[in-house]
Each structure stands twice: as structure tokens, then as C-alpha cells.
Amino acid sequence: MGSIMTMGEILVEIMACRKGQSLRSAGPLQGPYASGAPAIFIDQVARLGQRASIIGCVGDDDFGWLNIERLRSDGVDTSAIAVCKGAVTGSAFVTYRDNGERDFIFNITNSACAQLQPEQVNQAVLKDCAHFHVMGSSLFSFRIIDAMKRAIEIVKAQGGTISFDPNVRKEMLRIPEMREALSYILEFTDIFLPSGHEVTQLSRCADEKGAIAEIFSRGVREIVIKRGGQGCSYFGAGDRLDIAALPVAVTDPTGAGDCFGATFVTCRRMGKSAAQSLRYANAAGALAVASQGPMEGTSGFAELDALLARQDLPAPDRATQD
Ligand code: ATP
Ligand code: MG
Numbered sequence: 559m560g561s562i563m564t565m566g567e568i569l570v571e572i573m574a575c576r577k578g579q580s581l582r583s584a585g586p587l588q589g590p591y592a593s594g595a596p597a598i599f600i601d602q603v604a605r606l607g608q609r610a611s612i613i614g615c616v617g618d619d620d621f622g623w624l625n626i627e628r629l630r631s632d633g634v635d636t637s638a639i640a641v642c643k644g645a646v647t648g649s650a651f652v653t654y655r656d657n658g659e660r661d662f663i664f665n666i667t668n669s670a671c672a673q674l675q676p677e678q679v680n681q682a683v684l685k686d687c688a689h690f691h692v693m694g695s696s697l698f699s700f701r702i703i704d705a706m707k708r709a710i711e712i713v714k715a716q717g718g719t720i721s722f723d724p725n726v727r728k729e730m731l732r733i734p735e736m737r738e739a740l741s742y743i744l745e746f747t748d749i750f751l752p753s754g755h756e757v758t759q760l761s762r763c764a765d766e767k768g769a770i771a772e773i774f775s776r777g778v779r780e781i782v783i784k785r786g787g788q789g790c791s792y793f794g795a796g797d798r799l800d801i802a803a804l805p806v807a808v809t810d811p812t813g814a815g816d817c818f819g820a821t822f823v824t825c826r827r828m829g830k831s832a833a834q835s836l837r838y839a840n841a842a843g844a845l846a847v848a849s850q851g852p853m854e855g856t857s858g859f860a861e862l863d864a865l866l867a868r869q870d871l872p873a874p875d876r877a878t879q880d
Contacts (some may be wrong), residue, residue, distance in 0.1 A: 560688025560718070561609035561635070562824065565679070565709055566596035566696025567671040568614045568639065569648040569664075570621040571812070571852050577654045581663060590621055591851040592628040593650060594671075595725060596693045598813045602820035602842065602856045604633035608827070609686070611635040613678050613709070617670040621647035628853065638683050645670035652812065660812065667698055679705045684712045689719045689827055691819070692743055694726040703739045710746050721749040721823045723815065724756045731759060744773070749826065750781045751819040757783055782822055782836065784815050784843070792836045799833055804844035804865065813852035818843035821862070841865045 570590035579585045592601075596612060603610040612634060616622030618641050625647070626636050648669035653661045666672070684690070690713040697703050710720055722743055730736045740760055744750070750773060752759070754766075761769040770781055770793055780794035787808070792799040821842035825835035841862045849855030 559609075559827065561611055561686050562600070562603045562689045562691065562827065563611045563613065563638075563684065563687040563709075563713075564596040564600050564691040564693065565613035565674070565706060566693050566702075567594040567648055567666055568597045568612070568616050568622075568625045569594040569650050569666065569669075569671070570624060571650045571652060573652040573810075573851075574654060578656050579653055581651055581653055587651075589851075590624060590649070591853060592625045593813070593852040594625070594648065595695045595723075595813075595816050596691070597625060597629065598816035598853050598856065599691055599693065599723075599820040600634050601629055601632050601853050602817045603824050604629075605856045605858045606821065606824045607633075607858065608824050609635070611638055611687075613638040613674070613683065615640045615642050615645070615670040615673045615675075615678075617641070617645045617647040618643050619647055621649065622670065632856065638678065640673070640675070640678060642670045642673045645673050658808070658811070672699060672702075674702055674705060676701065676705050676708065679708045679712070681712055684709060684716075687713050687716075687718055689713075689721065689823060691823060692720065692722045692747075693816075694722070694724040694730075694740065697726070697730070697736070697739060700735065703736075707739075707742065710743065714746055719748040720746050721751060721819065722747040723751040723819050724759060725753070725815070726756070726759070744776060744778065747777075748779050749823060750778045751784065751815075751822065752781070753784045753786070753815060754788075757781075780826070780832065782819075782839070784818055786811070786814075790818070790836060790840055790843070792832050794832055797832065799836055801836055801840045804841060806844045806848040808847045810850045810852070810855075811847050813855055814843040814846040817846040817856055837866065838862050
């Protein structure tokens with residue numbers, strides 16, 4: 559089986575220790591933690607024992623090496639990560655509101671993340687890639703969008719499949735070229751992994767049901783909707799499956815969607831059924847929210863099986879998509 563690959567931002571995350579803490583005044587912070595949505599995704603793939611690789615850029619600094627060493631030790635092939643001299647590794651500072659929402663101060667567009675070069679995406683780098691994951695958050699420059707399109711075309715031409723987590727900020731959707739790029743990526747997508755509110759973002763229909771029908775008509779084969787503490791839903795080949803979230807104590811929600819998506823994609827590639835893949839993905843999301851730190855909640859099958867065995871769960875409700 560070929561490898562699963564992704565491309566995009568590799569960051570450190572530094573977070574407030576207390577809820578309600580503001581970055582307008584001094585206070586206790588924790589980190590740096592390895593982070594970046596595509597980095598978390600690929601770490602989770604490797605934790606599940608699959609061959610995994612990421613194309614990206616870090617600076618030649620401690621933040622960059624922290625990430626490379628972490629990914630490597632979890633089994634990710636880091637040979638496609640460029641270490642850019644003269645650029646600083648990306649970072650995110652996170653604070654938590656009392657209502658559970660998060661605020662971020664990002665240094666991405668002026669960091670090494672933005673140094674990704676089109677030459678990093680080529681046939682040699684992608685030759686072993688059987689599945690490529692596109693993270694919408696990575697598409698913050700037109701150069702990166704072009705590189706992403708190139709990666710998709712190479713992987714598709716060699717018979718590979720594509721997954722896409724839109725994960726886009728609303729401001730990005732207001733830029734016509736950005737909407738066009740996201741729409742282009744959707745045309746090539748096999749597995750679409752939106753959060754609940756994102757399902758309708760790239761379609762003409764304002765309701766979920768209509769948007770799902772429209773997305774299928776564009777060639778997408780499976781849609782998995784992440785619903786945070788409400789669980790998740792699967793749509794594919796006339797089937798609909800819904801699973802409730804596992805009852806875990808929420809410590810830090812960052813990274814749940816990435817662990818979820820990586821687990822679903824990996825399980826499907828391993829030949830597991832949609833229902834089994836969804837159950838594992840739901841468990842991976844739960845373990846992610848239960849751990850402090852964006853990449854600290856990644857998990858292997860042993861941990862996922864242990865969580866699923868601990869819970870007394872009903873089989874997922876199965877209903878035909880109407
Ligand atoms: P992000 O806000 O980082 O983009 P996301 O929207 O991509 O996240 P979520 O829906 O927050 O992803 O989480 C992904 C999955 O993780 C959920 O579908 C669910 O399976 C699991 N999950 C999320 N929050 C919880 C929770 N509070 N308790 C249990 N499981 C959860
Ligand atoms: Mg998301």
C-alpha cells in the first residue's frame with residue numbers, strides 16, 4: 559500500500575494556562591507544542607501505523623526542530639520538510655474563552671510556512687503517494703494553492719485518491735480566486751471532511767441535505783461531517799450513519815478535527831467499513847479533545863480500541879439517506 563501524504567503549515571502552539579486569560583497582559587503560558595493542522599493530521603496517520611509524509615517548511619530554529627523530531631519519532635517521513643534558513647517557524651498563541659471558544663494569534667503568513675516552494679511538489683516526492691489530504695487552512699497564498707493543485711494532479715494521475723477538510727476562515731471565502739480554488743479542489747475530492755457549518759459553504763444550497771446532494775453530484779464519493787460534541791455523520795453510496803460523541807472530559811479541542819479526519823481516511827484505506835472507520839474516527843476525536851496540546855492527543859489503534867471497549871455504546875444508528 560502506498561503512503562498517505564499531506565502538505566502545509568507546521569507550527570508550534572503556545573497556549574494560555576487559564577480559561578479567560580488574555581494576551582493583552584502577562585500571564586502563564588504553556589508550550590511550545592508541535593502543531594499545524596496538516597502536521598497533526600499526518601502524525602495521526604503515522605500513529606495508526608501507516609506510511610505517512612508531509613511536504614512543508616520550517617525555520618532552522620528550535621520550533622522547527624521540535625516539530626521535525628516529534629513527527630519523526632511518531633513515524634512520519636519528514637524528508638519533504640524543507641528547513642529554510644533565514645525564516646522563522648510558524649507559531650500560534652491560543653487563549654480560551656469562558657464559553658469554550660478559542661482565540662488565536664497566528665504567525666503563519668510571515669513565517670517559514672509561507673516559504674513553501676513549487677519545486678517541493680514534484681513527481682519524485684509524490685511517487686509513492688496513494689492518498690493526498692488537502693487542508694483548507696494551508697491555502698493562504700496563491701503560490702501554495704498552485705502547489706496544492708499540482709500535488710492533486712500528480713496524485714490523481716497516478717491513480718491516488720484525495721481527501722479535503724475545508725477548514726477555511728470566512729474571510730477567505732470572500733476572495734473570488736480563493737472560492738474558485740476551493741471549488742477546484744472539491745472537483746477532485748473523494749472524501750470530503752467538513753465541520754457542520756462548512757457543509758453549505760462551497761455549495762449553492764443553503765441547507766445541509768441539498769448541499770450534500772450537490773457535492774455528490776460533483777463526484778465526491780464520501781462525506782463525513784464533524785459535529786464537535788454532537789459527534790459525526792457519514793454519507794456515502796446511499797448510506798447515512800450518525801454517531802454520538804464519546805463522553806470524555808474536554809481539555810483542549812484543538813486538533814480534534816485533524817485526528818478525526820486522519821483516522822477516517824487511514825481506516826478506509828486499510829479496507830475497514832465506513833461504519834468501523836467512523837467509529838474509530840469518532841474515538842480519535844474524543845481522545846484529541848481529552849488531551850492538552852494540539853498533537854498530544856494523537857493515538858494508535860491500541861488506545862482507540864481501549865477507549866471503544868471502555869464505553870457501552872449502542873451501534874451507530876443506521877438510516878437510508880432520504
Ligand atoms: P476545528 O474547530 O479544529 O476545525 P473540527 O470542526 O474540524 O475542529 P470537531 O467537530 O470539533 O472538528 O471535532 C472532530 C470530531 O472529534 C467530532 O466529530 C467528534 O467525533 C470528536 N469530538 C469533538 N469534540 C468532542 C467532544 N467534546 N467530546 C467527544 N468527542 C468530540
Ligand atoms: Mg475543522
